[in-house]
Structure formats: structure tokens, C-alpha cells
Amino acid sequence: MDKLKKIGLWLTIVFLHYSCNQETPEPQSTFPGFVVPSHFPAPIYSGTPNNPITKEGFELGRRLFYDPITSKDSTISCGTCHQSFAAFANLDHPTSHGFNGLFGTRNAPPIQNTAWMNSFMWDGGINHIEVLPVAPLTNPVEHNESLKNILVKLNRQPSYRDQFNQVFKSTPITDQQMLYAYAQFMTMMVSSNSAYDSYVKGNTTALSTREIEGMQLFNAKCSACHSGILTTDGSFRNNGLKPNGIETGRMQITLEESDRNKFKVPSLRNIALTRPYMHDGRFNTLEKVLNHYSEGVQDSPTLDPILKSNGILGIPLTEDEKQKIISFLHTLTDYSFVNNPLFQEP
Ligand code: HEC
Ligand code: HEC
Structure with a gap:
């Protein structure tokens, strides 16, 4: 092959390589700005005049x-x-x-x-x-x-x-x-685009019958604390975990004995993706979380009253009820977000 041909071939390769790279463009994400989802409450922070979101x-x-x-x-x-x-x-x-x-x-x-x-x-x-x-x-x-x-x-x-x-x-x-x-x-x-969001916005086929049963159980037994569309009321509560000896939660901030072992009620959105669970990550599956609420709740002076109502400790659940709640929790996963x-x- 003479020199010119060689250079020609080389240029072709470079060109092909270049044009192939061009075929997989960088993900061109357009910037939507901060948008409040139609089924969400008004936000607390959405930028300020000193810090507008751009x-x-x-x-x-x-x-x-x-x-x-x-x-x-x-x-x-x-x-x-x-x-x-x-x-x-x-x-x-x-x-x-x-x-x-x-x-x-x-x-x-x-x-x-x-x-x-x-x-x-x-x-x-x-x-x-x-x-x-x-x-x-x-x-x-x-x-x-x-x-x-x-x-x-x-x-x-x-x-x-x-x-x-x-x-x-x-x-x-x-x-x-x-x-x-x-x-x-x-x-x-x-994060506002899970199957559950779709259901809440009126798409009744977004959840299966089993998931809807799970949702009803969740609403009856969990939503006093994990409330509303954000699945949290933002309060601090003691959900009956055995203290780990390192943390006293909210009491570390307020120094009030009445806040001992209270932690922020977390949102349960995307919960299927965020294991392990609780402030110290003590449970590595949702099954263990449900077992905690059903059989593991520890009594103490600051235990949330909801978890010892009518003299019953915790939230008694059958195995089938636990599984239905877990099915529902999976509908809170928002793949478009992650x-x-x-x-x-x-
Ligand atoms: C070494 C791991 C680690 C790194 C690095 C880290 N975080 Fe965190 N982040 C945590 C932990 C652990 C907590 C919970 C802390 C607590 O409750 O005191 C947390 C809590 C948060 C929260 C609060 C969420 C909520 O629901 O209350 C936000 C927001 C956050 N981090 C943002 C950031 C930002 C921004 C950075 C980088 C500047 C960062 N984190 C770096 C581990 C990390
Ligand atoms: C009395 C209020 C209350 C009730 C009722 C309640 N929770 Fe919680 N939940 C909490 C608090 C507080 C935490 C955080 C505790 C911690 O980490 O110390 C929590 C944590 C969780 C977590 C772990 C979240 C994470 O990000 O690690 C899951 C999952 C959960 N709850 C599911 C449920 C389910 C399912 C029910 C109903 C069976 C339920 N909760 C009922 C208050 C409550």
C-alpha cells in the first residue's frame, strides 16, 4: 500500500470512529426548572429571591x-x-x-x-x-x-x-x-412519578388488586405517621426500636427527656431501593421492618401512643398482611427519578 492510500485509510478510520461516537450523543436533558407536582402540597423551599433556581x-x-x-x-x-x-x-x-x-x-x-x-x-x-x-x-x-x-x-x-x-x-x-x-x-x-402517584392522580389500573389491598392496610395501620402524599408528617417519634446505646435521637438536639429515642418519621418513597432501614440501618429487608412493627416494638416512656393503643403493643399483622403492605411499598418506587x-x- 502506498503512503497516500495508507493515510487515506487512516483518515477513514478516524472519521468512522468519530461519526460512531456522534451516534451516541450525550444525554441531552432539558432543564425543566422547579415544578410542583399537581398532587403535591406547596413546597417549603423552592429557591429564594437571592437564590432563584436556574x-x-x-x-x-x-x-x-x-x-x-x-x-x-x-x-x-x-x-x-x-x-x-x-x-x-x-x-x-x-x-x-x-x-x-x-x-x-x-x-x-x-x-x-x-x-x-x-x-x-x-x-x-x-x-x-x-x-x-x-x-x-x-x-x-x-x-x-x-x-x-x-x-x-x-x-x-x-x-x-x-x-x-x-x-x-x-x-x-x-x-x-x-x-x-x-x-x-x-x-x-x-420524586413524584411512582405507580402510586399515577394511581393517586386517577389511573386506577396503575396498582394491582393486591397492591391496593396493601395500600388500604397501610392507610389503616401506618399512615398516622407516614402520612399524605409525601408519606411522612415530618414529626419526631419513637417507633419502638430497641435503643442501640449510641443514639438518643431528637433528645440530642432538644436535650428534653421527652424526646428520648425519637427520630424523624422518614418518607417511604423509593423505600424498596434504600435498604438498609432505620436511623442505624439495623434492618436489611422490608420483611424485618414489618416484623418489627408486628412483633418487635419495645415499650418505653416515649414510645408513640399509636403503637400501644388499646393496650396492644405494636401493630399486629398476619404474614399475608405484611406481604401485601410490602407489595404496596414497592409501588412507591420512582424509576424516572433514580x-x-x-x-x-x-
Ligand atoms: C460519608 C457519607 C456521607 C457523605 C459524604 C454525605 N452524606 Fe449526606 N448524609 C449522610 C448521613 C449518614 C446522613 C444522616 C445524618 C444524620 O441523620 O445525622 C445524611 C443526611 C443528609 C441529608 C438529610 C436528608 C434527610 O432526609 O433529612 C441531606 C440532604 C444530605 N445528607 C446531603 C448531603 C450533601 C449535600 C453532601 C455533600 C456535601 C452529603 N450529604 C455528603 C451521609 C453522607
Ligand atoms: C408511630 C409512628 C409510626 C407508625 C405508626 C409507623 N411508623 Fe414507620 N417509622 C416511624 C419512625 C419514627 C421511623 C424512623 C425510626 C428510626 O429510624 O429510628 C420509621 C421508619 C420506618 C421505615 C424505615 C425507613 C427508612 O428509610 O429507613 C419503614 C420502612 C417504615 N417505617 C414502615 C412502616 C410501616 C410499613 C408501618 C405500618 C405497618 C409503619 N412504618 C408505621 C414511625 C412510624
């Missing part, structure tokens, strides 16, 4: 969320513990583990529908999404980094400086701007 601000928040530069040794990002396929919880980790492989004492909850939350963390120790990231960023067993150092690192990178400047129209990057960006990303994480390219690592 495509650029959201994308910056997403970049930060997945960037390990925010940790001391550049190994941990928010996405390390909050994994998309687990509805942004930490799959199979009873308590999350972060910097230097250190373990925390709590199970990482999913990140979803934060726009409707008026308190965060299992003990409600944080009450605003715009300050929340400070906790994981500075926690020695999570990012283990100081805000000051993070800002130094971010300001060193021209691409971050440009991106922040585009969103907030000022330099250098400040901690307030960083917190705003995180808040924008998390506020956009709305698979949404908008929320994946860019």
Missing part, C-alpha cells in the same frame, strides 16, 4: 455534589454516600462510611423531595437546606474538610471561577454561593 445554578450544584475536591483527601463526594440507584441513599451500608473509611453512626437517608422538608437529618438537627451541606463537608467521618480550604481549592480552578461567576455574577467564590448551588441541586430532586440523567454525575 439551569446554571443547578448544574453547578450538581458538579459540586459529585466532586471529591470537596473532601480533605479528594476521595469523598456527596455522591459517594448518596447514590442515584439507591434514590440517593447509601445501599447496603447500615451506617455510612466516608473519610479514611471511617464509619458514622447513622444510615444515609435518600435525598428526595427536600423542597417539602422543614427539618433534616434523623434528629432534625438542621432546619434549612441552604446550610445543610456544612454538616457533611466538615464532619470528620464524612468530607472532613473546612469550608475555607474548599473555597481555596475551588477558587484555584478557573472553570469553577467561571461557572460561579456565571451564576452569581461575582468573584471570588464565597461559601454562601457554594451553599446556594448545593441547595439548587437538591431542591430539584423531586434514572433521570439530570441527577447523574455529569
Whole structure:
């Protein structure tokens, strides 16, 4: 083969390679803005005049969320513990583990529908999404980094400086701007498209007969606490878990004896994807959760009265009832949320 032909062949290969790559384009997700689902209540936080949710601000928040530069040794990002396929919880980790492989004492909850939350963390120790990231960023067993150092690192990178400047129209990057960006990303994480949502919106065929029976059982026995479309009333309650000796829950914040072993009632959306369960991840299956409510509830002065009404401890359930409730819980899975390219690592 002469030289020219060789070059021609090479160019063809390069061209083919290039055009093949073009055939699988990057997922082109258009930015929908923050939208309140028609069957949801009014949100608590949907951005503010100082921090309106924009495509650029959201994308910056997403970049930060997945960037390990925010940790001391550049190994941990928010996405390390909050994994998309687990509805942004930490799959199979009873308590999350972060910097230097250190373990925390709590199970990482999913990140979803934060726009409707008026308190965060299992003990409600944080009450605003715009300050929340400070906790994981500075926690020695999570990012283990100081805000000051993070800002130094971010300001060193021209691409971050440009991106922040585009969103907030000022330099250098400040901690307030960083917190705003995180808040924008998390506020956009709305999960509202499960089979159950479809049923609630009027599609009566979205659930099977068995799932509807499970829903009726759930409404009768669980929805006093896991209430409404968000499957939580946002309150703090003791659901009768045997104390683990490390945590006293809400009491750690209020120092009130009456709050001993009360934890935030979690949403059960996407619950089939977020095992293990409870604040310390003690149950690795939904069967074990149902067994707890049916046979494992421990009495104590702060046990929620609902769990000892009429002198009966817990929520007695037959095996068939447990299975029906579990079938219903599976209808709370929202695949369009966990698979949404908008929320994946860019
Ligand atoms: C090492 C694992 C780990 C990392 C890294 C991590 N988190 Fe978390 N996250 C947790 C755990 C554990 C909790 C529960 C903490 C508690 O209850 O005190 C939590 C709680 C939360 C909550 C509260 C959810 C709710 O329902 O109350 C949000 C929101 C959140 N994290 C966002 C973030 C953001 C943003 C980052 C990055 C800046 C981050 N997390 C980094 C483990 C982690
Ligand atoms: C008295 C209020 C109350 C009732 C009734 C109740 N729960 Fe809970 N539930 C809670 C609280 C509080 C937690 C968190 C406890 C913890 O982690 O310490 C919880 C946790 C859970 C979890 C684990 C969630 C997670 O993200 O780890 C599941 C699943 C669950 N409940 C299902 C149910 C089902 C099913 C029923 C009905 C059979 C029910 N609950 C009834 C208050 C209640």
C-alpha cells in the first residue's frame, strides 16, 4: 500500500470512529426548572429571591455534589454516600462510611423531595437546606474538610471561577454561593412519578388488586405517621426500636427527656431501593421492618401512643398482611427519578 492510500485509510478510520461516537450523543436533558407536582402540597423551599433556581445554578450544584475536591483527601463526594440507584441513599451500608473509611453512626437517608422538608437529618438537627451541606463537608467521618480550604481549592480552578461567576455574577467564590448551588441541586430532586402517584392522580389500573389491598392496610395501620402524599408528617417519634446505646435521637438536639429515642418519621418513597432501614440501618429487608412493627416494638416512656393503643403493643399483622403492605411499598418506587440523567454525575 502506498503512503497516500495508507493515510487515506487512516483518515477513514478516524472519521468512522468519530461519526460512531456522534451516534451516541450525550444525554441531552432539558432543564425543566422547579415544578410542583399537581398532587403535591406547596413546597417549603423552592429557591429564594437571592437564590432563584436556574439551569446554571443547578448544574453547578450538581458538579459540586459529585466532586471529591470537596473532601480533605479528594476521595469523598456527596455522591459517594448518596447514590442515584439507591434514590440517593447509601445501599447496603447500615451506617455510612466516608473519610479514611471511617464509619458514622447513622444510615444515609435518600435525598428526595427536600423542597417539602422543614427539618433534616434523623434528629432534625438542621432546619434549612441552604446550610445543610456544612454538616457533611466538615464532619470528620464524612468530607472532613473546612469550608475555607474548599473555597481555596475551588477558587484555584478557573472553570469553577467561571461557572460561579456565571451564576452569581461575582468573584471570588464565597461559601454562601457554594451553599446556594448545593441547595439548587437538591431542591430539584423531586420524586413524584411512582405507580402510586399515577394511581393517586386517577389511573386506577396503575396498582394491582393486591397492591391496593396493601395500600388500604397501610392507610389503616401506618399512615398516622407516614402520612399524605409525601408519606411522612415530618414529626419526631419513637417507633419502638430497641435503643442501640449510641443514639438518643431528637433528645440530642432538644436535650428534653421527652424526646428520648425519637427520630424523624422518614418518607417511604423509593423505600424498596434504600435498604438498609432505620436511623442505624439495623434492618436489611422490608420483611424485618414489618416484623418489627408486628412483633418487635419495645415499650418505653416515649414510645408513640399509636403503637400501644388499646393496650396492644405494636401493630399486629398476619404474614399475608405484611406481604401485601410490602407489595404496596414497592409501588412507591420512582424509576424516572433514580434514572433521570439530570441527577447523574455529569
Ligand atoms: C460519608 C457519607 C456521607 C457523605 C459524604 C454525605 N452524606 Fe449526606 N448524609 C449522610 C448521613 C449518614 C446522613 C444522616 C445524618 C444524620 O441523620 O445525622 C445524611 C443526611 C443528609 C441529608 C438529610 C436528608 C434527610 O432526609 O433529612 C441531606 C440532604 C444530605 N445528607 C446531603 C448531603 C450533601 C449535600 C453532601 C455533600 C456535601 C452529603 N450529604 C455528603 C451521609 C453522607
Ligand atoms: C408511630 C409512628 C409510626 C407508625 C405508626 C409507623 N411508623 Fe414507620 N417509622 C416511624 C419512625 C419514627 C421511623 C424512623 C425510626 C428510626 O429510624 O429510628 C420509621 C421508619 C420506618 C421505615 C424505615 C425507613 C427508612 O428509610 O429507613 C419503614 C420502612 C417504615 N417505617 C414502615 C412502616 C410501616 C410499613 C408501618 C405500618 C405497618 C409503619 N412504618 C408505621 C414511625 C412510624
